[in-house]
Each structure stands twice: as C-alpha cells, then as structure tokens.
Amino acid sequence: MTNAEQIQWEEARSAVYGFFSQAFIRGPSRQFLGALISDEGTANLREIFPDAAYRQELAQVRLDAQEGRLTLEGAVLDFEALFRVPGPRYLSPYESVYRSQTASGWGCLCGPETAAVERLYLKEGLGPNAEFSELPDHVGVELEFMAFLCLKAVEAMHAGDAAAAQEYHHQQYCFFMEHVGPWVRLLAERLASQAQTSLYRFLGNFLNLFLEMEGNLHFRPGGEQPVGRATDASLQQGVGQ
Amino acid sequence: MDDSRRKFIQGALALGALAATAGCMGSSEKPARWISGGPDVDPVSGPKVKFVRTVCLGCHSACGLQCKVVDGVLAKIDGNPYHPNNMEPHLPFKTDPKEAEKVNGTVCAKGGATMQTLYDPFRLQHPLKRVGPRGSGQWKTITWDQAYEEIIKGGNLFGEGHVDGLAACRDLKTPIDPEAPELGPKANQVVFMPGRIEHGKKEFTDRFFRDAYGTINFRMDHTSICEVSHHVGLKLCTDGRSHIKPDIMSARYIIFFGTTPYEANFPMQALARKLNFFRERGGKMVIVDPRFSNSAAKASEWIPILPGTDAAFALGMMRWMMDHDRVDKRYLSFPNQKAAGADGHLTWSDASYLVRQDSRKLLRPADAKIPGDDKGLVVWKDGAPHDNRTVATADLEYAGTVAGIPVKTVYTMLKERVGGRTVKEYAAICGLDPQIIERTAADFTSFGRQAVADFYRGAVQHTNGTYNARTLATLNFLIGNVSWKGGCEAHGGSHWHEMGGKPGNPYNLAKLHPGKVKVTGVPVDRNKHNYEDSTEFKKKGYPAKRPWYPFGYDFVYQEVFPSIGAKYPYQTKILITYWNNVVYAAPAGTKLAAAVKDPKVLPLFIAIDAVMGETSSLADYILPTRHFLEDYATEHVAPTILTQTSGLRVPVVEPVHKDSKLLEEICIDLGVKMGLPGFGKDGFGPGDPLLSAWDWYKKLFANIAYGDKENDAVPGATEAEKLKYIMDRGGRFEDYGKAYKGDHTNHAYKKICLIYNEKLATTKHSMTGEYFDGLPYYEPIRDSLGRPLVRDENKYPFLLNTYKPSYHAQARTAASPWLMEITPEEWVQIYAGDAAKLGIKNGDLVVVFSQDNPEGVKAKALVTEGMRPGIVTIPHSLGRWEYGAKSFKLDGKDTPTRKWIGRGASANPVMTVDPHLKDVCMTDPIGGSASFYDSRVGVRKA
Numbered sequence A: 001m002t003n004a005e006q007i008q009w010e011e012a013r014s015a016v017y018g019f020f021s022q023a024f025i026r027g028p029s030r031q032f033l034g035a036l037i038s039d040e041g042t043a044n045l046r047e048i049f050p051d052a053a054y055r056q057e058l059a060q061v062r063l064d065a066q067e068g069r070l071t072l073e074g075a076v077l078d079f080e081a082l083f084r085v086p087g088p089r090y091l092s093p094y095e096s097v098y099r100s101q102t103a104s105g106w107g108c109l110c111g112p113e114t115a116a117v118e119r120l121y122l123k124e125g126l127g128p129n130a131e132f133s134e135l136p137d138h139v140g141v142e143l144e145f146m147a148f149l150c151l152k153a154v155e156a157m158h159a160g161d162a163a164a165a166q167e168y169h170h171q172q173y174c175f176f177m178e179h180v181g182p183w184v185r186l187l188a189e190r191l192a193s194q195a196q197t198s199l200y201r202f203l204g205n206f207l208n209l210f211l212e213m214e215g216n217l218h219f220r221p222g223g224e225q226p227v228g229r230a231t232d233a234s235l236q237q238g239v240g241q
Numbered sequence B: 001m002d003d004s005r006r007k008f009i010q011g012a013l014a015l016g017a018l019a020a021t022a023g024c025m026g027s028s029e030k031p032a033r034w035i036s037g038g039p040d041v042d043p044v045s046g047p048k049v050k051f052v053r054t055v056c057l058g059c060h061s062a063c064g065l066q067c068k069v070v071d072g073v074l075a076k077i078d079g080n081p082y083h084p085n086n087m088e089p090h091l092p093f094k095t096d097p098k099e100a101e102k103v104n105g106t107v108c109a110k111g112g113a114t115m116q117t118l119y120d121p122f123r124l125q126h127p128l129k130r131v132g133p134r135g136s137g138q139w140k141t142i143t144w145d146q147a148y149e150e151i152i153k154g155g156n157l158f159g160e161g162h163v164d165g166l167a168a169c170r171d172l173k174t175p176i177d178p179e180a181p182e183l184g185p186k187a188n189q190v191v192f193m194p195g196r197i198e199h200g201k202k203e204f205t206d207r208f209f210r211d212a213y214g215t216i217n218f219r220m221d222h223t224s225i226c227e228v229s230h231h232v233g234l235k236l237c238t239d240g241r242s243h244i245k246p247d248i249m250s251a252r253y254i255i256f257f258g259t260t261p262y263e264a265n266f267p268m269q270a271l272a273r274k275l276n277f278f279r280e281r282g283g284k285m286v287i288v289d290p291r292f293s294n295s296a297a298k299a300s301e302w303i304p305i306l307p308g309t310d311a312a313f314a315l316g317m318m319r320w321m322m323d324h325d326r327v328d329k330r331y332l333s334f335p336n337q338k339a340a341g342a343d344g345h346l347t348w349s350d351a352s353y354l355v356r357q358d359s360r361k362l363l364r365p366a367d368a369k370i371p372g373d374d375k376g377l378v379v380w381k382d383g384a385p386h387d388n389r390t391v392a393t394a395d396l397e398y399a400g401t402v403a404g405i406p407v408k409t410v411y412t413m414l415k416e417r418v419g420g421r422t423v424k425e426y427a428a429i430c431g432l433d434p435q436i437i438e439r440t441a442a443d444f445t446s447f448g449r450q451a452v453a454d455f456y457r458g459a460v461q462h463t464n465g466t467y468n469a470r471t472l473a474t475l476n477f478l479i480g481n482v483s484w485k486g487g488c489e490a491h492g493g494s495h496w497h498e499m500g501g502k503p504g505n506p507y508n509l510a511k512l513h514p515g516k517v518k519v520t521g522v523p524v525d526r527n528k529h530n531y532e533d534s535t536e537f538k539k540k541g542y543p544a545k546r547p548w549y550p551f552g553y554d555f556v557y558q559e560v561f562p563s564i565g566a567k568y569p570y571q572t573k574i575l576i577t578y579w580n581n582v583v584y585a586a587p588a589g590t591k592l593a594a595a596v597k598d599p600k601v602l603p604l605f606i607a608i609d610a611v612m613g614e615t616s617s618l619a620d621y622i623l624p625t626r627h628f629l630e631d632y633a634t635e636h637v638a639p640t641i642l643t644q645t646s647g648l649r650v651p652v653v654e655p656v657h658k659d660s661k662l663l664e665e666i667c668i669d670l671g672v673k674m675g676l677p678g679f680g681k682d683g684f685g686p687g688d689p690l691l692s693a694w695d696w697y698k699k700l701f702a703n704i705a706y707g708d709k710e711n712d713a714v715p716g717a718t719e720a721e722k723l724k725y726i727m728d729r730g731g732r733f734e735d736y737g738k739a740y741k742g743d744h745t746n747h748a749y750k751k752i753c754l755i756y757n758e759k760l761a762t763t764k765h766s767m768t769g770e771y772f773d774g775l776p777y778y779e780p781i782r783d784s785l786g787r788p789l790v791r792d793e794n795k796y797p798f799l800l801n802t803y804k805p806s807y808h809a810q811a812r813t814a815a816s817p818w819l820m821e822i823t824p825e826e827w828v829q830i831y832a833g834d835a836a837k838l839g840i841k842n843g844d845l846v847v848v849f850s851q852d853n854p855e856g857v858k859a860k861a862l863v864t865e866g867m868r869p870g871i872v873t874i875p876h877s878l879g880r881w882e883y884g885a886k887s888f889k890l891d892g893k894d895t896p897t898r899k900w901i902g903r904g905a906s907a908n909p910v911m912t913v914d915p916h917l918k919d920v921c922m923t924d925p926i927g928g929s930a931s932f933y934d935s936r937v938g939v940r941k942a
C-alpha cells in the first residue's frame, strides 16, 4: 500500500471502531437509525464485507424498519435491556466482568482490568468528558480508545513521523491483545444471540466479523503485523467466513 | 489497492460520518478522573497487612468479612471467601488461610463502610451521668467505678429523691403484687431491653439477667419492629421452624411477597447473588410490592398490591388452584411421616386431620372412641375414623360426625374458607385485576416442586401479619414443595451449637452455671402469657387493660416503653437498654419517649450504647460500649444458606476508645461486684473463671470447633489449635457441595406442615375475648380493640410505606460519610399521577402528616411512576435528630454537631397510634409485629 492508502486504511478502521463505540454507549437515535437504513447508508454498509450472511442481516434490518417491525422505541428498549438494565438479557458490557472470572463464571465490576485500561487512557491524557459517567472498561470506551490510537497513527503518518506511527501501531497491538481481543468478540456473540431486534443482532455479528478481520490482519498472537503491510489475501481471509 | 479493501474503506468512512458525534473521552493536560476512582483495585496489600476474618453487622445478614489491618488501623474491608454469604461457591474449608488471602469475597457498600462507624468521632468515650432533668441533654463524665457504685447501690443519685439500685431490686422472693402472684417476684421490675443483640451475646445476657440476676424481663429485644410475625406465623405452621426461604439455586419460580431481596432482607448479598444465577438460568421471579423496588426492576413481573392484603391474594390463588385441580392432593392426603416418606417426601401435612366443630380442637382417638393414645390424631378413610399413624392415606375431604361429634377435615375447612369469596372478590380486596391472581396461581403451579412462595417484612408488619404469614406459607404446602431441592426451605444449613449440650461439644454452658436462678412471672410486655391466666382477667374479664401476647414468641418491643409508662402489669424500676433506639425505630416511636421521661414512673434508666442515640439521650447513665469490629459473637445465617455455617465475630482492632467496654465486660463487672451466681473466679464452676469476655467465647468457639457430633472436630491436636483453625477462617463452614442430598436439601426440615393450628384456634384475643382463627385467613386492619381502623380518607388519602434502601440499614449507617455521599437524604416517593393532582413536582419540599402527627415530617418529593397510586414511601434510616444532629452539654461544654446526619425524613413519627391505647403504634395481636404499613397520611407542599 502507498502511504496515502495506509492513511486511508487507518482512518477507515478508526471510523469502524468509532461507530461501534458510539452505538454501544449512546444507544439508537432517530438520526442514527434513519441514516443506517437509508438507501445510501445501506449501500455503503453493504460494501464493507462481501460476506453473504452479513449482507442478508443488513437487508433484514432495512426490511424490518420498512415494515414496522423495527421501530426507534423497540431499538431503544433492546439497547436498554442489553447494555443498561441488569435484567435477563443484560450483557454486562465491562471487560473486568468478562475477564476477572471466578469459579462461578463472571467477574466483578471495577476489577484489575478497569484500573489497567484507565492507566493507559490517562497516559495518553484522556479523561472522561464532563457528562460521561461510565467505567473506563466499558466496551464503548475501549473501542473508542482503539479509534483514537488509529487516528494518532494517521496524524503521525501525515507528519511523516514513521517512528511515532510505529509507536501507535505498537500501542494498538498491545491494547488489542491485552484488552479488546480477549473479551469483545465474546460480548459480540452474546449481543447477536440475546438481541431481540434485527438491528442489534446485526451489530453483534458485524462487530464479530470486524474483530475477526482485525485479528487476522494485524493482531496475531506471537508477533506484530505492521499495519498496512497486510496482504490483500489476508484481508480476504479476514473478511471471509 | 485491492477492490475489497477499497470498498471497506469507502463503507467504513461513510459509517464514520454516520456516527460523527463527540466521543466519550477527551484529551487534556490534566484529564478528568474516571469514576473507578483509583489507580489500584486494592490499595491495601503487602507484607504489613494483617488479615482478620470476622462477621459483619452492617445489617443482619451476618456476612463474613476479611479485614485488612495496617499498623493496628483497619484500612479495608472485603468479604471472607470462606463464608457462604460472600462467594458462590465459597472456598473449601480446608483451604490454607494464607492462600485465602488472595481471594476476596464480596462485601456490600454498607459492610465496607462499617469501618467509618468504628472510627466515628462522635462515639461516646467515657461513662456519662445526666446532670439536668432526664432528656435535657446535660451530662457529665464519670468513672466506671462511680457508675457501678451508683447503679448497684442506688441512693439520691440526681437530687430527686431515693432511687433503688440493682442490689435492692434483686428480690427473688417477694411478689410484686401479692394479689397477683403470677406476675412474679420484685426482681422482675428490672428490665433488660437490647435493640439488636446477636448470638453468643444474647445467650450471655440471658445468663446474666435471667439465670443470675433473676428477672423474667431478661431480653426484650427488637424483632417485633422487624418481622416477628413472619417467625410467629411460621412457628404456627411448622414444628419449631421460624424461617423459610426459597432454595434459589435450584428453584424455577419464586414469588416474593413484601420483600425486596435485591436490596434488603437477609442475607442480602447471598440473596441477590443467587437470584442473579436463578435469572441467568431463566428462573421466573415475581415481586409483590406496592413500590417498584430494585427487585421489581429485575423481576419477570411486578404486582403492585394494596398493602396488608397479601392473605387475600394468597386465598385468591388457592381458590383458582382448587377450582382448577392444581393442588397436590396426593401429598396432602398423607397423614404421617412414614406414609409421605414412601412417596419421597420428608414432610407431611395436617390436611386430612379431623377438627371438632364444637370445640375447634383436633379430634383425638379417645374422642372418636378408637384405639390410640393422646399423641394420635384422627383421620377419615373408607368411611371410618382412624388414628393418623395407622393409615397410609386418608380422605382429604370429609364433613360429618364421629362418635356424635361434628367434624370436618382441615382441607374441607380450608376449601370452605377459600370458597367464601370469588377470585374477583379477592382481587378487589387487593386492588388488582382478577387476571393477575389467576395468572400467578397458574404460574405458581406450573413448575412442580420448584416453585416457592416467600415473604418477609412487608407482608407481616401489619395488624394482620401472622394471618398473612400463615396464609402465604400454606401456598407452599398446597404444592408439596417443602424440603425439596428447588422448593421451600424451612431449615437451611443451620449452625453448630455454640452453647453445647450435643454429643460432640466439650462445654454445656447451660449446666456450667452454679447457683442458677429459675425465673417466674409475667414479662412487662406480656409475651408468651395468656390473659385468661391472670388475676386481672379473673377480676374484670375482657378487655385487658393492655393487650397480652400469648404467641409473642420473641418479644413485643414497641410495647415495653408504653407498658413502663402505664406501670402495667407492674412498675418497672430499672430499665437497662443496649444498642437500643426504639424511639427512632418504632412506628410512632416519638410518642414512646414520654413513657420513660418521668423518674417517678421509671426511677432508673441506664443505656449501654456507643453513641448518643435518640433513645439513649433519655437515660440517666450512658455506659459506652464497643463497635462490632471490636467485639465477639457467634453468628448464624438464614435458610438461604443450605450448608452448615457458624460465623465467628472477633475483635479486628484494639478498642478505639480504651474507656469503653464490651457488654459482657459490663455484666461481668456488675456480676462480680454484686456476687451474682455464675460470674467471677468460679463462674463456670470451681476453678473455672468467668472474668472476661474471652472466658465465655472460648468455650462457645470450642463447641463449634469440636462440633455437635462426636468425631466431628476440625483439625488440631489441642483445643487451642482447633480454635485457631476456625478463627483463622472466620468461622466454621460446611463445604458447598454438601447443600443437597438426592432430590432434597441436605439439612432439610422433616416434620409436619400445619395448615390448621389448634392452639391458635383455641386461644382468645385478650381485648375482644374472641377466638383467633386457626386457618389461613384474611383479616382487615384492626386496632387493639379489634375495630376496623377509621381515618378520614379525604384528609389522609395515602397509605404510608417504608423500605430499607441498599445503602443504609436502620439506625446504624447515617454516620458513614461514604454512604451519605451515595444516599445523602431520603425522599418522599409519590406516584406521578398523585403528585400531579397535588401540584407537586420532583424536588419540591413536602410535608407528610397524619391524624396523630398533624405537623408531620418534611422532605423532598421524588415523583415516580414506580409506585402504586395512593401510596407514599419514605425509606427508613435517615432523618435523625440525635446522633450528632444536635449538640448536648458535656461537662459544661456544648459538643460539636454534624447537621448532615439529620437530613431527610423518617416515616415513623407520622405512623398511626393505636386509637384505643393512644401511646403506641398498632400491633398484630398474635405475633406482636408493629404495624408499619397501615398508616393513612396526607401530603402537602411545604
């Protein structure tokens, strides 16, 4: 890839991380839902992965919305049940719940992972915005941090600072391997299986596909895969079944 | 660039535009803190940390604590991972205590914050004596020697005339009233009234006040303002059990009446945790409560019932169950244990027993003129009466005569009772749609024996509390779920017997008491005594001057002060309280203060307390005592825990205030100075001293370490090693895997389930002279004379409700700055529709007032949809007026205050006063529960 292509690639990954971050932190709005199912929105989304099941689910979201099975109210209720209200379908969207496991299965809120990611954010000078009151290991925050690291790499590449870009790639690798990788795909699978609307089923599977691709392209155990050096074949593999 | 990559980029960038709003974090040189707050999860670790395992008393759940002490200072509290309240599953008992330090069990916010009440700067540090009139808030510091001297010897202590001390009042022979000798000797005029007192401690004070000092008023503790009719109702349904809980880990359906297991009840942590597993498995939880509680938020269904009508709801369910043949008649037809056992049951019921319709008694073989002794009861089978022990099944339904005596089976009587109203009529009483009752009954009977009806405080703190308890418990009997895995648990793991007397125990504490006194007489609250046995009854019949409580199996706490005020049934000369705050904690408690204010009525009042509470402030002396983190006890747990559990409370740190004393130390000092039997250098027997609290507790702990059965001791070559083994672990705990035996719980209840209670049915109400009802029964709310409560519903359109919030517990948490930060004040919670009618908006200051308290209490309104219309709720634990909320004079100087502790309101001061007695709240005449949920109030903007 050329430098320009690498920059674009990095920006695109950042955009996807950012999209999921906001989808899981804020919940659906009329604008979000409208844009997602608009002709243009669906056409763009369709192109992200050539995967047939992915495309079919996307089409289902649009169809449900058109035929009234997916309403804003229904999407909000689904979001609340999945991400906010500790009821039977609650996903507990926090890393330490998934990872500080006890013999009984689930870990606690505010476990060691919470403190660990918080330290990383603070090192980058990142604090919560004024109105934000979630824990630092919320899935949305971790994905936003990945988006941030991608953009920092873009900035470095624009400035021609290869060392800095390399440093941010390294940070992406570490953060993905130590935090995002070990749990977010599991959350994505639960999201897909516990959602009641086609919207969140789709988002769960979409996230899973995306993280699978990320893992295959850039974050393989045992060695860093420099961003942008991935072969197109490996991309195909990443977005395959 | 490859096409698929290009498409990915194109789509992804478009996606980015879609979500282009600000993120959740921003960068700056000084980034804001994240709410997890600190860089480390557990800042207290390392070689300087000493671990001490003890038992919490932040609420009554008795969770294990793993305390971390650094340089003698308690620095952090976690949960004890050995304790079944704190972990699922808890650590195997044999785990090395050092290894266990790496594991933290859970602890709730209240438990973690108890270290703040330990180090509360407002704790009392030295003995105090009043120097002004009683209750005037003027005190001086005195020495323990002076306090003991004056309390024992009496004299003109306050310049108000002579007062008898403990020595003069200990007259074990002279009757208080020669004309009413049943009241007992004058020693009964000394009353010990602890608020909360725990196992180990209560047995100790029984030893002092009952077995050594000799008063029948040896422990008038608090349970009647808590949930005593729940215990009494269950004791009247079983053979000796006072508590049921669902086996949550294996149940599939649980309906909770009047309780919110996600924020209150006990053991709160274990209930909430187990319910999470239950819901993860797809279990169905139903919450019956007029308020949309934390638990309702997690439930499959919330049923906002009208308070006090739980029995009507249960009878409606029974009606549907009987009409639709959804009763386990097979189980109910087993007339004895053997017959039920052949079908796999551990319990059986009285449903087939015959009841005499002429005398309300159960028919005995002699009545029926059939062979059998008086332990037998009579059932009907094959057209003839039989001794219940001689047949394998019996007819459930029969009405006729036996040997000329009109009889009916218990089940026939129940069916007639239940059939007296339609489901629609029951629903109308509950203020609900009949379909809700029908659907609930259908669900309840759709999970075999893995469905449970549980209840707690909300269902029983009514004047009809015991009837509600008996009726709700009967739901379980009708589906035969008792002692089954996933069913209704009436025993639980229970505990090892610290008082000894079992084959394995080295010390039988009841026997290790030379010179023990046997007490006689009637307690000042008339608990466990029948009015008809009194001289007063013989002289004047019904009604009694004040109610008697023949089924008050614990004590009628709220009745003690007014009885003292009324000198009924005799004068109290000395009142000793311990950690007691009845004035704050009882309904209409503020009215109780007047009863103890006059030294002519109550000559001497000694409070043993750690702080200046609303009740202690009325005393003559306050003796400063220790916090639970400096104290001992042997704690039990509720049947929620299916494995055997004995928690040990031990001092975690040195006493913060050296001049304070343990309750046991105070009793020992008094006992030794007075020469009471069972105290001193030969307290347990020649050469076996009782001179310190540890002398007592080491025997109790040893009994636990050796166990109830022979060869059941924990490892250790000597007694000291065995004690160390259990104290290192914070108690003795059976392993998690022992919870079940086959299809049943391992320590299951194996006795009868009583739908009909003969003793209850043949005992009379002391005020009305009418018989109590022996069957499941719905009774409307009544006053002490049995009259319906009448209040002007236009003026007082709301029913007042209270609850225990997650972050506070009764009177003990308001001094914690952490908890006050989470819940800084309590609000008057009101249904949005009601608020709109009154023009009340969220946050408005409002007054809640009643006929008995027109001035009312003031707090901010919380307008919510989560409330049944017509109900207002004020959670209970704040709204203090002592405890540092105001200053008092100590040695001539004003003490500092902390006004924040008085924030918010308490509902208690506006609750209904009994219209006949006029000095106490309304009370359940059977169980003795104080009525917390029957008060009508009005609400206005302040």
Ligand code: SF4
Binding pocket: B056, B057, B058, B059, B060, B061, B062, B063, B107, B108, B109, B110, B111, B112, B267, B268, B269
């Ligand atoms: S539930 Fe009660 S006993 Fe358990 S930790 Fe909390 S306050 Fe302490």
